[in-house]
Amino acid sequence: MNNLAFPRDLLRQFGSPAVVIDLDVVERNIARIQAACDAAGVANRPHIKTHKSPLIAAMQRDAGARGITCQKLGEAEVMADGGLDDILISYNILGEDKVARLGALLGRVRVTVAADNPVTVAGLPEAGRMAGRQLPVVVECDTGRQRAGVETPGEAIALARQIAASPHLSFAGLLMYPPEDRWAETQRFVDQVRAALASEGLTLDIVSTGGTPNLANLGQLKGATEHRAGTYVFNDRMMMACGQATLADCALTVHATVVSRAAPERGILDAGSKTLTADPGGGLDGFGYILEHPEARIHKFAEEHGFLDLSACNDRPDVGDVVRIIPNHVCVVCNMVDRYVAVRGETIIGEIPVAARGRLS
């Protein structure tokens, strides 16, 4: 049995498995990326979908972030409840019920929303009317990722006009999540829209780019005003794989216990797909990096079983041993738990609620 007194004490107090964040590392990550945005002359608007915590969002704000990004209206409501202001919801908001909630939110904090189609834009004015002030709307543009976003500058221009034509909306600019290797195309897209709208008196006050991997590309897009990165606050195996993080930058680990060792070359962790999630991390080998046994592979999951292949390990864990795992994709792991255990190094600080978890809509 290993002698990891610290994680063993932690699990005794909070139960195994536990999702643990090191606030020292979180603070370093926040400061480093804020400095990178400052150096590039781009506002920092971190995406809170990763941590879903108003407390951590406030740390980002207090370090210099201009505002925050949310992916769900429910996340934005929780952030506003937690004292955050200047919230960008980078998502099409549809339906009378959500537009009414958006109107209520706009009545108490600054909100900007994204839209990529005329149906969404047609529904939004009611939110501005309710709040008694214009709702700023950015047009989401697709410059190669084929997710949401209009595909052509012509469509972006048409949506901008539709937005500007409503007395309850204001056209605020463009939002995109550019592929890491398509800056020339993205630049052409933005420049075309900017030029066409200038003659109509419409300006791009916001040109918002996104993604932690794209932090390596800050400054690539001329005229970008802000960047939305989420994962950098905790980092994970994916961020290590793309070169955006080192092991020392990974703030979140799942602490788990070896509960079975039925054969010499295999074992079972008490963290399965209901804790670590089946997210393949964009094609990584296995489902997590084990700090104490880097040669071990988590090769398969049942819901509460993580299957360990120990064949490459000289030092193999025993039943009862505690291990710490860096997950493939930290954003989906945070979404599994109601609270983080917060530490600083080996000092336990307490629990932090994942307040916006479970806010599906």
Added chain:
Amino acid sequence: MNNLAFPRDLLRQFGSPAVVIDLDVVERNIARIQAACDAAGVANRPHIKTHKSPLIAAMQRDAGARGITCQKLGEAEVMADGGLDDILISYNILGEDKVARLGALLGRVRVTVAADNPVTVAGLPEAGRMAGRQLPVVVECDTGRQRAGVETPGEAIALARQIAASPHLSFAGLLMYPPEDRWAETQRFVDQVRAALASEGLTLDIVSTGGTPNLANLGQLKGATEHRAGTYVFNDRMMMACGQATLADCALTVHATVVSRAAPERGILDAGSKTLTADPGGGLDGFGYILEHPEARIHKFAEEHGFLDLSACNDRPDVGDVVRIIPNHVCVVCNMVDRYVAVRGETIIGEIPVAARGRLS
């Protein structure tokens, strides 16, 4: 835009996306499997890991189930709080903190636990001592799945002796999750253990098999006393793929909204990997079956985006359309939400808390 008045009203009330269960279908599933267990002469001990709801567990009990199965101590605590009794925890319970919780639980309801190694068994007596009554322990056996469970009858016999030697434990029998095609091996395993222990006065009061797919094999194992199936209560694409369920047996659907249609052949749903999960369902094509558009493929996820490939659809959904999705693996989807929306056909009944969700340990 389609005219699904019912799911549209539901999402207006509860927000999009929503996880919806049809209680009529749930009741039919519960009754059908109870009848199948009764006909096979095997007690029904449903696994509540699928629904995590004491209300639904009580429906299973009231329909004739002997008791319930839990995979986590935290689940068992929530079930006991909800009035359930006779709880099998089919998992190695390790650590002083958990053994103390187990002792407290044993003090108020009947509990049986599984163990597959001497370290686990060595820790368990304290629970019986605390509760002032013996804790029944079944030995988990692996008959081919290579998950948890001892690999040989000899190891099972040794563990049975270790259990029986403690005044605070009682040896209760064997537990396994047999591969669907290994009944001869499983029979030999059980028979060998039974014969060896009989001479020592130890009997197999419980021989517990598991798995919804194995409901097709009730009666295959001579001497089996009970079966633990979980997924059958809701069913999903995996259960349809293995022949255990039809579309009409699927009680749970994720109701979602089409939020983007940036190109003719593709679209985006507001249900991504944070709702439907990246569970591949054992190699299914895509991530869900859409009732309204069976030819559509959910081929990829972002956290809040489900990527639709509509190239095979003649009838393609518009922005704002509502669709209902049967997920690949229902057990992990239930684990994402704090409550179900309960319906009967097209009548909305209310919300049911997923009370044991988030009980990681």
